[in-house]
Amino acid sequence: MEPQIRPPACQPRRFQGAVPHYARFRLAYPGRLIARVAALLDLKAGDTVLDLGSGPGFLAVPFALAGMKVTAADPEPDMLDAAAEAARGAGVDLALWLGGSFDLTPAMGPYRLVAIGRAFHWMDRAATLAMLDKIVAPDGAIALFHDAHPDVTENRWFKAMCEISGRYRQRAPAAEQNGGHRRYEPFLFASAFSRIDSLGVTIRQTVTEDDIVGRAFSQSGALPQVLGDRAGAFEADLRAALRGLSPDGHFTEIAELVAVVARRGSNGGTENS
Numbered sequence: 001m002e003p004q005i006r007p008p009a010c011q012p013r014r015f016q017g018a019v020p021h022y023a024r025f026r027l028a029y030p031g032r033l034i035a036r037v038a039a040l041l042d043l044k045a046g047d048t049v050l051d052l053g054s055g056p057g058f059l060a061v062p063f064a065l066a067g068m069k070v071t072a073a074d075p076e077p078d079m080l081d082a083a084a085e086a087a088r089g090a091g092v093d094l095a096l097w098l099g100g101s102f103d104l105t106p107a108m109g110p111y112r113l114v115a116i117g118r119a120f121h122w123m124d125r126a127a128t129l130a131m132l133d134k135i136v137a138p139d140g141a142i143a144l145f146h147d148a149h150p151d152v153t154e155n156r157w158f159k160a161m162c163e164i165s166g167r168y169r170q171r172a173p174a175a176e177q178n179g180g181h182r183r184y185e186p187f188l189f190a191s192a193f194s195r196i197d198s199l200g201v202t203i204r205q206t207v208t209e210d211d212i213v214g215r216a217f218s219q220s221g222a223l224p225q226v227l228g229d230r231a232g233a234f235e236a237d238l239r240a241a242l243r244g245l246s247p248d249g250h251f252t253e254i255a256e257l258v259a260v261v262a263r264r265g266s267n268g269g270t271e272n273s
Helices: 019-025 031-040 060-065 077-090 125-135 153-169 185-189 209-216 224-245
Strands: 048-052 069-074 095-098 111-117 136-148 193-208 250-263
Touching (some): 019 077, 019 209, 031 060, 031 193, 031 250, 060 069, 060 111, 069 077, 125 185, 125 193, 136 193, 153 209, 153 224, 153 250, 185 193, 185 250, 193 209, 209 224, 209 250
Parallel strands (some): 048 069, 069 095, 111 136
Antiparallel strands (some): 136 250, 193 250
């Protein structure tokens, strides 16, 4: 099986220029969520992990801290540089691989775990899962990580950020627009990885106006190459909305960090394990 063919809309360096905002302002995954995934899969020190679409190492570094042998893979070289810097700061080693889902080959691996954080929606999901079936160990798994913000009063700022980002995203060229998030389960049930467990952790923390603006500039719809000369207007609109919600510039964030863990087999109604 050859590597996947990149569709014309594929942009390996989509997040070029966003790395500082992404590394500083995106939500990290709590250590206790990483620990729950490792416990479910009985991962041990030295087990091989591929962090596909690693970004600045939000998954690669914690799994390395847990003793795993981790490869961080990303098509954006600046993201890999950020992951390497985070690894040095944490005192762990990562193998770095410049490439993404379309560059995977059957010769890679085997991996006990392939972790994908907030990146699965950018991939050809069916083709990626078919390729992962070739490189994930027989007793291995994939884990799809994401975050969500429940519709609670504390998260009014998040709704405002999404509304304003969406307004500017609609003006962006079609090639720069996200194809949209979809539930993982239909893709997983149609793949070899049909035994699914969902693990979650909910956090509550204080964020500032600057934190939220930085988070917004890490999103695909507000990247420098998307906004261009509209970046100043976007920031001004966002700051005005935020100050209307909290004049002192401080907000509460409630977020759910989730790992959808999928292994080979079936989790139909007769399964008891």
